[in-house]
Amino acid sequence: xxxxxxxxxxxxxxxxxxxxxxxxxxxxxxHNQSTFDPLGPVAANQLxxxxxxxxxxxxxxxxxxxxxxxxxxxxxxxxGDGDPIQVHGNPKMEIAWTIIPALILVIAAVxxxxxxxxxxxxxxxxxxxxxxxxxxxxxxxxxxxQYADPNDASKKIVIANELHMPVAEPVxxxxxxxxxxxxxxxxxxxxxxxxxxxxxxxxWLQADEVGEFYGQCAEFCGVSHANMRFKVIVESRTDFDAxxxxxxxxxxxxxxxxxxxxxxxxxxANCIFCHSTGRGSGIGPNLSHVxxxxxxxxxxxxxxxxxxVVNDAMLQENLxxxxxxxxxxxxxxxxxxxxxxxxKPEFALDESDVDALVAYxxxxx
Amino acid sequence: MSTVPFAIPRPTYPTGVWSWITTxxxxxxGVLYGVTAFVLFIIGGLEALLMRIQLTSSNQDIVSPEVxxxxxxxxxxxxxxLAVMPLSAAFFNFVIPLQIGARDVAFPRLNxxxxxxxxxxxxxxxxxxxxxxxxxxxxxxxxxxxxxxxNPGHGIDFWIISLQVLGVASLAAxxxxxxxxxxxxxxxxxxxxxxxxxxMTFITAILLVLxxxxxxxxxxxxxxxxxxxxxxxxVAAGGDPVLWQHLFWVFGHPEVYIxxxxxxxxxxxxxxxxxxxxxxxxxxxxxxxxxIAFMGWMVWSHHMFTVGLGxxxxxxxxxxxxxxxxxxxxxxFNWMATIWGGxxxxxxxxxxxxxxxxxxxxxxxxxxxxAAASSDAQQQDTYFIVAHIHYVLxxxxxxxxxxxxxxxxxxxxxxxxxxxxxxxNFWVMFIGMNMAFxxxxxxxxxxxxxxxxTYDSNMGWxxxxxxxxxxxxxxxxxxxxxIINIVTSWRSGETAEADPWDGRTLEWSIASPPPEYNxxxxxxxxxxxxxxxxxRGKVQHGVPVGGGSDEEEHxxxxxxxxxxxLIVSIGLIISAYGLVxxxxxxxxxxxxxxxxxxxxYAWAFEPVNEPE
Numbered sequence: 001x002x003x004x005x006x007x008x009x010x011x012x013x014x015x016x017x018x019x020x021x022x023x024x025x026x027x028x029x030x031h032n033q034s035t036f037d038p039l040g041p042v043a044a045n046q047l048x049x050x051x052x053x054x055x056x057x058x059x060x061x062x063x064x065x066x067x068x069x070x071x072x073x074x075x076x077x078x079x080g081d082g083d084p085i086q087v088h089g090n091p092k093m094e095i096a097w098t099i100i101p102a103l104i105l106v107i108a109a110v111x112x113x114x115x116x117x118x119x120x121x122x123x124x125x126x127x128x129x130x131x132x133x134x135x136x137x138x139x140x141x142x143x144x145x146q147y148a149d150p151n152d153a154s155k156k157i158v159i160a161n162e163l164h165m166p167v168a169e170p171v172x173x174x175x176x177x178x179x180x181x182x183x184x185x186x187x188x189x190x191x192x193x194x195x196x197x198x199x200x201x202x203x204w205l206q207a208d209e210v211g212e213f214y215g216q217c218a219e220f221c222g223v224s225h226a227n228m229r230f231k232v233i234v235e236s237r238t239d240f241d242a243x244x245x246x247x248x249x250x251x252x253x254x255x256x257x258x259x260x261x262x263x264x265x266x267x268x269a270n271c272i273f274c275h276s277t278g279r280g281s282g283i284g285p286n287l288s289h290v291x292x293x294x295x296x297x298x299x300x301x302x303x304x305x306x307x308x309v310v311n312d313a314m315l316q317e318n319l320x321x322x323x324x325x326x327x328x329x330x331x332x333x334x335x336x337x338x339x340x341x342x343x344k345p346e347f348a349l350d351e352s353d354v355d356a357l358v359a360y361x362x363x364x365x
Numbered sequence: 366m367s368t369v370p371f372a373i374p375r376p377t378y379p380t381g382v383w384s385w386i387t388t389x390x391x392x393x394x395g396v397l398y399g400v401t402a403f404v405l406f407i408i409g410g411l412e413a414l415l416m417r418i419q420l421t422s423s424n425q426d427i428v429s430p431e432v433x434x435x436x437x438x439x440x441x442x443x444x445x446x447l448a449v450m451p452l453s454a455a456f457f458n459f460v461i462p463l464q465i466g467a468r469d470v471a472f473p474r475l476n477x478x479x480x481x482x483x484x485x486x487x488x489x490x491x492x493x494x495x496x497x498x499x500x501x502x503x504x505x506x507x508x509x510x511x512x513x514x515x516n517p518g519h520g521i522d523f524w525i526i527s528l529q530v531l532g533v534a535s536l537a538a539x540x541x542x543x544x545x546x547x548x549x550x551x552x553x554x555x556x557x558x559x560x561x562x563x564x565m566t567f568i569t570a571i572l573l574v575l576x577x578x579x580x581x582x583x584x585x586x587x588x589x590x591x592x593x594x595x596x597x598x599x600v601a602a603g604g605d606p607v608l609w610q611h612l613f614w615v616f617g618h619p620e621v622y623i624x625x626x627x628x629x630x631x632x633x634x635x636x637x638x639x640x641x642x643x644x645x646x647x648x649x650x651x652x653x654x655x656x657i658a659f660m661g662w663m664v665w666s667h668h669m670f671t672v673g674l675g676x677x678x679x680x681x682x683x684x685x686x687x688x689x690x691x692x693x694x695x696x697x698f699n700w701m702a703t704i705w706g707g708x709x710x711x712x713x714x715x716x717x718x719x720x721x722x723x724x725x726x727x728x729x730x731x732x733x734x735x736a737a738a739s740s741d742a743q744q745q746d747t748y749f750i751v752a753h754i755h756y757v758l759x760x761x762x763x764x765x766x767x768x769x770x771x772x773x774x775x776x777x778x779x780x781x782x783x784x785x786x787x788x789x790n791f792w793v794m795f796i797g798m799n800m801a802f803x804x805x806x807x808x809x810x811x812x813x814x815x816x817x818x819t820y821d822s823n824m825g826w827x828x829x830x831x832x833x834x835x836x837x838x839x840x841x842x843x844x845x846x847x848i849i850n851i852v853t854s855w856r857s858g859e860t861a862e863a864d865p866w867d868g869r870t871l872e873w874s875i876a877s878p879p880p881e882y883n884x885x886x887x888x889x890x891x892x893x894x895x896x897x898x899x900x901r902g903k904v905q906h907g908v909p910v911g912g913g914s915d916e917e918e919h920x921x922x923x924x925x926x927x928x929x930x931l932i933v934s935i936g937l938i939i940s941a942y943g944l945v946x947x948x949x950x951x952x953x954x955x956x957x958x959x960x961x962x963x964x965x966y967a968w969a970f971e972p973v974n975e976p977e
């Protein structure tokens with residue numbers, strides 16, 4: 001109706017192409033936490049609903065903005081104009097633009113509510129048996145994960161910062177927190193659910209491809225909220241079972257003299273008060289297999305980009321950096337604030353203490 | 366004279382600083398609100414600028430996380446409670462009595478008290494920066510992060526008590542405007558002849574009265590947890606942090622309608638005036654405003670879609686939240702239909718009003734996207750939400766308020782602003798706003814959470830963060846232009862006539878600026894758009910609703926200034942500091958309370974000066 005001549009048609013087309021170009025710039029599925037790269041059914045369902053609403057909204061957006069631009073041009077007052085007709089309203093039109101949006105919203109609501117129930121109810125495990133359950137516990141400022149021990153269901157395996165999942169199976173996460181509210185979010189696998197102390201929140205996710213996925217806390221939880229990140233490693237069922245057995249095994253014993261000195265340091269500097277090297281969940285993350293993790297403290301990569309094998313040189317450097325000045329890496333972290341080694345001069349670590357500790361921690365594969 | 370204790374003569378300062386300190390004139394109080402709120406808006410803007418500089422690229426350490434967390438908390442709290450709400454109050458104050466044909470509000474001293482209490486609350490909250498650190502747990506202050514164990518300093522207490530003080534100011538103003546609009550309309554001005562800005566103010570004031578008590582209770586409970594070891598939100602003792610969220614958002618959602626309805630009222634005045642047509646579907650727009658206010662109570666848990674309430678409550682809130690888009694859409698279409706077929710003069714106020722529609726529509730559409738709880742699980746707590754809120758609050762409320770400042774500037778100051786500068790102001794603001802906030806949609810959907818002081822270089826978020834910061838700098842420039850325009854025009858702009866826009870409502874029927882008594886003779890109203898009807902000679906001289914005015918029989922009766930509203934505010938602020946620091950068993954708080962009680966007593970019984 002308002003594309004009345006070639007010039008305004010050209011302007012309009014240019015504007016539409018420009019808008020599409022700008023919008024396409026916003027879709028970057030290759031980025032680590034992009035919601036446009038759904039690699040599991042929950043994320044895919046949520047993206048589908050987004051697309052339904054987005055394209056309807058885009059049409060409305062174009063219509064409204066184009067109408068405003070048209071009015072900007074067409075109804076400009078000219079010198080000598082008198083008063084326009086004093087129209088007070090048009091009930092038919094008003095009813096129309098009440099009912100039509102309401103109908104559009106009904107169309108949006110149906111798949112939305114369907115999606116809510118889909119995300120709330122984990123599907124049956126295609127491999128048969130119950131779905132794998134993992135306890136995900138938010139702590140200031142790291143994620144702790146607990147798995148049932150494959151050899152003794154009454155016991156737990158406690159790890160931190162790195163979650164493993166078997167591919168193409170639904171996994172149920174039981175969410176909890178030891179302090180404030182956190183939120184568990186792996187954008188490429190699905191939307192987030194909050195981790196609230198003493199609350200029985202849970203969510204299910206399924207990853208349909210093997211690989212490494214990025215997760216991040218998504219509820220403001222204090223000083224280092226920005227640094228509360230984790231990785232999800234998705235692998236075949238066989239590889240996952242093997243990994244779980246490794247985690248279930250006790251921490252490696254070492255005979256290296258520097259590492260043994262480090263083990264003594266671990267006790268005498270009181271690290272053992274907070275960090276278990278067994279099955280415990282203490283104030284700090286469990287360290288029994290810390291040297292097998294692909295990142296340290298959820299932030300520092302221990303492996304090359306795209307690799308699933310720990311690079312010992314990178315791990316060593318990260319451990320040294322962390323132990324020398326943890327507050328520089330994760331400001332406000334509880335170890336810097338409260339651990340004897342960082343607060344009482346008689347427990348302070350000099351460089352040789354740090355090197356010994358690093359050597360010990362590197363044996364905890 | 367009377368034998369009332371503490372009775373002192375009323376102040377009589379016709380000009381000068383003391384005339385401002387003791388004023389009870391709604392026009393002066395409106396200017397005080399406007400200038401103060403604008404200064405606080407700039408402070409909030411500087412807080413945002415610091416955050417944006419820190420986030421321009423990855424892994425920066427220009428601002429520490431401790432400071433960053435205070436910045437975003439103070440930015441949100443300042444913009445909502447110390448900028449947008451009092452800027453709206455500035456308009457309520459100046460414009461409402463003029464639009465309804467009254468000489469002042471129902472309770473002029475209470476009006477002054479509202480302003481001084483607001484100023485006190487603003488000073489209280491911002492003094493925290495220098496007194497041990499500002500509040501740092503977000504403007505929404507979720508438990509347990511606000512507990513005394515997590516946050517042992519006084520920052521959270523400053524936040525709690527400031528909000529209570531600001532609540533007192535807001536409630537006083539709300540009561541004042543509800544009573545004023547009901548009781549003090551000129552003869553013939555029935556409710557369906559009210560200017561639309563007055564209608565939106567009325568609805569907003571009712572929302573304030575109903576919503577503030579909820580946050581008052583929540584803040585009292587939090588204060589009790591922190592100060593007296595109670596356990597409302599303490600999980601270890603059986604409390605529930607989700608209770609805080611429910612209480613906060615039952616207040617918080619009506620609060621966002623409190624923020625936007627006055628702006629919608631301003632736009633509903635500007636568009637008809639500059640289109641030379643009445644508002645299309647006046648009755649429908651009024652009804653839509655009332656419906657939005659009513660339905661605004663039924664949507665609060667859409668702020669809690671990821672809290673794990675369960676699929677059934679979540680689905681209910683999806684439906685109610687989507688439903689509230691309908692009356693909002695109606696308003697947008699009615700505004701557009703007002704412009705359609707009009708004879709439109711795109712002076713600065715009209716540019717801002719049309720800009721409001723363009724930008725608020727974007728914010729409204731992203732709001733509908735959030736309403737879908739399933740996809741919202743990816744958007745919640747990301748920059749996609751930050752984009753939405755800034756489109757509706759900046760692109761919506763602030764743009765409308767700036768338009769309103771230009772619109773009523775001639776009436777308030779008696780001078781014209783510089784039209785060319787104002788148009789440049791608009792375009793720079795429009796470009797800056799979109800550059801600053803549109804990329805946040807991309808960042809949110811790219812997985813960038815909110816409230817993070819930094820991010821890693823391998824996330825791919827550097828580019829759009831950089832663009833956004835440049836946009837904020839452009840926005841800042843637009844405000845420099847605005848300030849220069851307002852200040853120079855106020856000083857030496859062209860003299861304004863009474864009715865520079867060929868307006869439709871009663872404020873344009875009196876001089877610019879208005880005399881102290883507003884109307885020499887209280888007008889009798891025969892139609893909606895009362896002034897336009899009179900000018901165009903289309904008045905139907907039937908019997909005015911409500912009878913005629915009997916004022917011609919007496920001289921004009923004006924309320925007299927008073928010292929007591931300021932004194933009560935001072936007592937309240939002393940008490941507030943006493944509650945924040947609660948040392949010495951609340952002695953300071955009690956002293957402040959005593960001053961306040963004495964002040965209220967003296968206020969209630971103070972005599973008026975004898976006429977000369």
